[in-house]
Amino acid sequence: MRQGDGGLAAGLFSARLRRYGFIFSFLAIPLILYVVFVISPYAQAFYISLTNWRGISANPQFIGFENFTRLLDDDVFWAAVRHHGLLLLAMPLITIAIALFFSFLLNLGGGSRGGAMTGVWGSKFYRVVYFFPQVLAVAVVGVLFQAIYRPDNTGVLNGLLKWIGVDPVGWLINTDLALWSIMAVVVWQSVGFYVVLFSAGMSAIPRDVFEAAALDGAGRFRLFFSITLPLIWDTIQVGWVYLGIAAFDCFALVQVLSVDRGGPDNATTVLPLEIWRTAFTFSKFGYASAMGVALFFLTITFAALSLRVTRRERIELS
Template structure:
């Protein structure tokens, strides 16, 4: 009977594990194999070169420039996105004024605001990039942002935006925040809904302010969700391929100011036909992503709070 139980469990586990190995693990292994060659994309053109691609990568100024931009986005995008998501979720769930017979409630119109915040999530990333590319259009007549600034008398703040080397990357990062904050509003709202209202009511009746309620109750009880969101948002920040490809000047410009690792990999493989070198970039990206995830889960770990 015991032996039959194990066969029954294996019957459910083996097929999905095989599918996972073929479609997930196998491509990673093949990418590492290709990274050790000088393959140009043609059948039979691969020649084993060992670690030459990784040495070349280490000495590449273009790669380090792209990695630096990803690190900038990694430091900015998750922090701002999660902070805004927590703030908006808190206001929509427990940040409203006290009403009759209700001690804890969200702001008026919370459901409508939730829909507004989540709306970018139902739009394709390509459409988002095209919309914001036109918003950032430097033409004072055609660009929405510059037109708005001119209409309110702030002509001095008009800028080339995506064409300005010093701010182009931050403009794209702002779009990334705008496009993802709604997801975290809904995620954190769902997590807050599981927190017993009695805890909030007891804190408010004891005279706790909204500030103390958030930092002493909400944030500690949501920390596991925040930690998971931080890893997920960090992976998105390390990608940023679609936004940069569509929105940046000449894909990564001006003058490499918006170049990121995935875009550098794409250009190396499909423009320069250096698939072995591009695979080495992919392996490096995997290492950076895994290091970020492990460090985040390690240093952001806190003792779980039960309620």
Template sequence: MRKYGFIFSFLVIPVVLYAIFVISPYAQAFYISLTNWRGISANPQFVGLENFTRLLSDDVFWAAVRHHALLLIAMPLITIAIALFFSFLLNLGGGSKGGRMSGVAGSKFYRVVYFFPQVLAVAVVGVLFQAIYRPDATGVLNGLLGIFHIGEVGWLINTNLALWSIMGVVIWQSVGFYVVLFSAGMSAIPSDVFEAAALDGAGRFRLFFSITLPLIWDTIQVGWVYLGIAAFDCFALVQVLSVDRGGPDNATTVLPLEIWRTAFTFSKFGYASAMGVALFFLTITFAALSLRVTRRERIEL
């Protein structure tokens, strides 16, 4: 009995705080989604599932969902592929030196370079890429294209390019974190495994796909879930970079931006909360499916 009392004394405060600051806001959001609350009245009218019914016929909501679907597929695949490539080069790309596997020359410097975008504030990154994506000749990218006599490109004003351009910024800023994450996973693999494979004549291609990738699969799985959750966000960069906050013509809008705009621009807090609840279940469903689909037998060393 004393054992349980001791455990309870340590758990009670964190559980209470979690209930107040996490569970309670979720519960309030679920309740508000069933009302027509406009953020002012103390007694909002209960409307049941009316807000969720409206979502089914809301073209902007479904446009945002489609954008999230694209982000969910492209962003994790590209980010993880680039991060794995860089991590392998930084940790194992130099081959065996002195009986130990090492990274390419200057790997310590490259670690800092790759991680640097991660320490920049999102707003700073957004303003930086506004200059890079400027649609005239003063933009960095269009200035480079002009050197090769290629016409100016409207990176953020072209409905077919805008979302991809913003996704490129997200990937650029995210890669550094996953390089560190995957590097930690690779560092945990005993060097004897790589040395034995190298002695057997395994090249870099074989070392990566037959040894490194299976042994850090759990880390990749975690990274995939993190990136999927990030794909359901992108609020700050879309707000800073997109034309008219989600434009042009809703080509870059995402659910967090629509939730913010519906609540604080149109004062429809009930409807915005319904969007938030939909986003919550989309995120939970993605995380559960990802962990299920990517599950594989753990390799013990």
């Protein structure tokens, strides 16, 4: 190697080192904070799940996988897992279907006007209306629907049913209806966010594509299923994963709306609620951590499988 080539290589290496050092100087503090406040609690939870810690002793007894063995025989734990399974099947499907329908109406439902595809009349106003539940605090939503679901005729829903001669329905006290009633609230609050998300995806599609299809005689049904849906599939995939992760949560609404925190008869209990109750009501932090670890792996498994199953070949428009 000639002397000039060696000097050039050294200069390139020095420039690259300065560049990466500059980038690392910006990333170091966020990375340290992430490790301290996210990775570290996860690591501690994994360790605590292998102990019988009750939140007081500084030196908990190590018991290995005994907490996880107990989970296998815990009927309440499996009831919560079944509820998450129902939420995973129904909540994302319902929310995404409603959000896609509204998004299509707001962006393309008005048809072709002046040679351009437009949304329905008043679409800007409807965007605000749909998104409004998203800005409400979860506790406020819970209190609001407590009044709506009240089991006597003073409840909003039962008051409407009374007008048509239907007896009051125990929306939150009926074991067959309670979880579905809470799921309806989650969907109601979530739809607005996904309307905005899917509308952004539809707005990124060149209007020429829709206009060309409309000139060829494609109706709204064909525009949606043959053009819109394939082109925003990546956005739908992200929304599906978000909703699945949300289905593993639902702590706040279940806490506020359910009878006796997860009732009646554990008909609405979910794992985050059981983790909270086991830790802070019964002081079984080791067992609660084992539930948390199980929830962690359930969530990670769902996200990985969802991304794998819903993966499609990306469609790019030139």
